Amino acid sequence: MNPSDARGVLRSAGGSSSGKNQGGESVVEMSPSGLRVLVVDDDPTCLMLFERMLRTCLYQVTKCNRAELALSLLRKNKHGFDIVISDVHMPDMDGFKLLEHVGLEMDLPVIMMSADDSKSVVLKGVTHGAVDYLIKPVRMEALKNIWQHVVRKRRTEWNVPTHSGSVEETGERQQQQQREGVSEDGGDDNSSSVNEGNNNWRSSGSSRKRKEEEGEEQGDDDASNLKKPRVVWSVELHQQFVAAVNQLGVEKAVPKKILELMNVPGLTRENVASHLQKYRIYLRRLGGVSQHQGNLNNSFMTGQDASFGSLSPLNGFDLQALSQLPAQSLAQLQAAGLGRPTMVSKSGLPGSSIVDERSIFSFKTQPQMNLLHGVPTGMEPRQLPIGNRMTIQQQIAAVRAGHSLQNSGMRMPLAAQQQQPFPRPQSSIRQTLLPNRVVSERSGFSGRSSIPESSRVLPTSYTNLATQQHSLAFSNFQQELPVSSFPLASAPGLSVRKPLVSSSSYQEEVNSSEAGFTSLSYDMFSSKQNDWDLRSVLSPHQEAYPSSSMSRNNNTAVAATDHTRNHQQQTPQGMVSHHQVYGNGGSSSMKVKSETMAFHEQYSNQEDLMSALLKQEGIGPVDTEFDFDAYSLDDIPV
Amino acid sequence: MDLVQMQKSLQDYTKSLFLEGVLDSQFLQLQQLQDESNPDFVSQVVTLFFQDSDRILNDLSLSLDQQVVDFKKVDPHVHQLKGSSSSIGAQRVKNACVVFRNFCEQQNVEACHRCLQQVKQEYYLVKNRLETLFKLEQQIVASGGMIPAMELGF
Numbered sequence A: 001m002n003p004s005d006a007r008g009v010l011r012s013a014g015g016s017s018s019g020k021n022q023g024g025e026s027v028v029e030m031s032p033s034g035l036r037v038l039v040v041d042d043d044p045t046c047l048m049l050f051e052r053m054l055r056t057c058l059y060q061v062t063k064c065n066r067a068e069l070a071l072s073l074l075r076k077n078k079h080g081f082d083i084v085i086s087d088v089h090m091p092d093m094d095g096f097k098l099l100e101h102v103g104l105e106m107d108l109p110v111i112m113m114s115a116d117d118s119k120s121v122v123l124k125g126v127t128h129g130a131v132d133y134l135i136k137p138v139r140m141e142a143l144k145n146i147w148q149h150v151v152r153k154r155r156t157e158w159n160v161p162t163h164s165g166s167v168e169e170t171g172e173r174q175q176q177q178q179r180e181g182v183s184e185d186g187g188d189d190n191s192s193s194v195n196e197g198n199n200n201w202r203s204s205g206s207s208r209k210r211k212e213e214e215g216e217e218q219g220d221d222d223a224s225n226l227k228k229p230r231v232v233w234s235v236e237l238h239q240q241f242v243a244a245v246n247q248l249g250v251e252k253a254v255p256k257k258i259l260e261l262m263n264v265p266g267l268t269r270e271n272v273a274s275h276l277q278k279y280r281i282y283l284r285r286l287g288g289v290s291q292h293q294g295n296l297n298n299s300f301m302t303g304q305d306a307s308f309g310s311l312s313p314l315n316g317f318d319l320q321a322l323s324q325l326p327a328q329s330l331a332q333l334q335a336a337g338l339g340r341p342t343m344v345s346k347s348g349l350p351g352s353s354i355v356d357e358r359s360i361f362s363f364k365t366q367p368q369m370n371l372l373h374g375v376p377t378g379m380e381p382r383q384l385p386i387g388n389r390m391t392i393q394q395q396i397a398a399v400r401a402g403h404s405l406q407n408s409g410m411r412m413p414l415a416a417q418q419q420q421p422f423p424r425p426q427s428s429i430r431q432t433l434l435p436n437r438v439v440s441e442r443s444g445f446s447g448r449s450s451i452p453e454s455s456r457v458l459p460t461s462y463t464n465l466a467t468q469q470h471s472l473a474f475s476n477f478q479q480e481l482p483v484s485s486f487p488l489a490s491a492p493g494l495s496v497r498k499p500l501v502s503s504s505s506y507q508e509e510v511n512s513s514e515a516g517f518t519s520l521s522y523d524m525f526s527s528k529q530n531d532w533d534l535r536s537v538l539s540p541h542q543e544a545y546p547s548s549s550m551s552r553n554n555n556t557a558v559a560a561t562d563h564t565r566n567h568q569q570q571t572p573q574g575m576v577s578h579h580q581v582y583g584n585g586g587s588s589s590m591k592v593k594s595e596t597m598a599f600h601e602q603y604s605n606q607e608d609l610m611s612a613l614l615k616q617e618g619i620g621p622v623d624t625e626f627d628f629d630a631y632s633l634d635d636i637p638v
Numbered sequence B: 001m002d003l004v005q006m007q008k009s010l011q012d013y014t015k016s017l018f019l020e021g022v023l024d025s026q027f028l029q030l031q032q033l034q035d036e037s038n039p040d041f042v043s044q045v046v047t048l049f050f051q052d053s054d055r056i057l058n059d060l061s062l063s064l065d066q067q068v069v070d071f072k073k074v075d076p077h078v079h080q081l082k083g084s085s086s087s088i089g090a091q092r093v094k095n096a097c098v099v100f101r102n103f104c105e106q107q108n109v110e111a112c113h114r115c116l117q118q119v120k121q122e123y124y125l126v127k128n129r130l131e132t133l134f135k136l137e138q139q140i141v142a143s144g145g146m147i148p149a150m151e152l153g154f
Helices: A003-009 A044-056 A067-076 A095-106 A119-127 A140-144 A147-157 A165-184 A187-203 A207-219 A235-248 A255-262 A269-287 A293-303 A308-324 A327-339 A348-365 A376-383 A386-402 A407-419 A423-433 A438-446 A451-456 A460-466 A470-480 A503-529 A539-544 A556-570 A585-595 A597-617 A622-626 B003-020 B025-032 B041-064 B071-088 B091-106 B109-142
Strands: A036-040 A060-064 A083-087 A110-114 A132-135
Touching (some): A044 B071, A083 A095, B003 B109
Parallel strands (some): A110 A132
16 A cells, blocks of 8 residues: 555545645655564554554554563564664563663664653663654654664765765765754654655755665665665774774864874765764763773774783773774773772783783784674684784783783783683673673673674674683683783773673573674674775674664665675574674574684684683673663763 | 435534544544555554553552552553553543643642543543544444545644
């Protein structure tokens, strides 16, 4: 049924139906049909209504009256949905919690809705990362446009460097602003505002924009085709970014200068700007724990390569190296490192400092360094040769040299690492994997919840590292990592709020996370295999930031660059190319390994480092960590 | 009465509900979602609303009758009722819920009792009116006629 028909035809008979259509007609044609929506609301009346409305918009609707059920649906079918609409007040789970989970695990755009229109709640929606907030009663016009969020998310995260990136971005932004302006209005205003927004969007801009629009309109009947090539914030790229930011100073860094410093062809200011924004948010969230923002950044960069496992004490250190890691994971690592001064083992540490220095340099020069920028590559690491670890360690040392680490903190992690069985790292990694959102951090502990989050979580890569594979690497590291070399303290924002849970409890977490990680690493690997091509390296970066695009396999549109990834991801069901895959660990990890051979090296190191860090952090009891509420976002200045 | 008359009656009746504020434009949205492929959509949704609301009102009565009223339980109920009533266009019910919630926040038991009564009153009113409306529609359809599209000037 054609939406316009639905409108116009209504109750047939004689009457003119024109009055009913409240001006939303022009928008209807724009809606990409087939958008897969999951709507969650405990109110059956509203649920039925939404389902009907969404069907009228030609979307594919799945309705769900319980948040837990919705989450499990999403987890089971990671790429089965394009967007989630959820009520705020639900009996079994707070809508915001669901929002965070979805953001972390699946990185899907989530729209919140409620009869509650108080500004504080709306603000909460914004800070939790909702792409929109609808006030009940929701009108058709508002729903007709939700597909924009899917498109926008994909476009802003990905940008084709050679494409008219800036124009697109600008247009996108304008659009976004218009949209946001519109959506924040009351429901009744939506239709008119939306139209305005649409008109502006359509008529504004260059012909290029028009082309894009047309392209979207024509070509994309299927929502999944709306993907555009994007810029992948690969580990390497992110490292460069962080280096630039550090150089300028986190507070003073501006996109333009960062861009200049980075000197990456094809990268636009807009790419950097949006990335910076995410990075800042990430840092802020971590800000509560870490006070060494500047340091953290540094360590962030360099630390990544360093094997995580053994370098755990080098939290600050790792952070730098882990710049690629999702901010949260790093933060966690940091926190872990910082938090556990007692555990550090001395044996391994002293060596690392030296290594760090070297590694830092080597790190920079080696594009392969998987800066765990959200790359779960850790999974693969099993196969990584120990030799790589050295590199990382060196890097770590290098990093460390640059920053004063809290030795005490460092020591602990190291010690912890060494002593702990392999599985630990995973759990710890989990922590780091947490996406920028607070939730992610939390989840790290809980193990399951956090890991899947993939895309948002920077540390996705971390998690992989943590995986068991590095046991070997890990042990080696231990010796190499000098306790003293923890640039941890320095890593800004990496402060992990919650201490890492001890390994034992993470066994299961590890398992679960593994699944998630493998997928991540898988992505990372696949991307890496593409030679770090900006375009091709879609996956790794996404993990770092809420770039769900990667994980969304359904984005065939990303095919251009993602094809390799997609193939890999899409074909094997179990493979779960997305880090989001939760629980697919077994198959995916296996596959990932084979694919990511090349990356193993790096990852293994990283994983070791991660695990070491995590261990030290004291991946505390899952329960405590899991309690998200403790981690209030409010603490994080935004 | 003949078909045309019935149709006119229905239109007038519906209009009056809007004019009285019992229903608002959201109800029109519902009507717009009904078509040949979903001929009973409005009555389905509204029926669901009635069932759910009956349950909520029941829970509310129980909660408010407790020795110690737990407003943490009362408020979500009222909130949901507010949401569902606004979604189907039961304007007066929604407004009554808004007032109710304010008193919940103030934890004013006495006022909440009054609010509950008010909500119930509005709810039974709209329920009654809508049931009448549906009956009229059924009569028309049974007579072989079509439900006239609403022509609203507002």
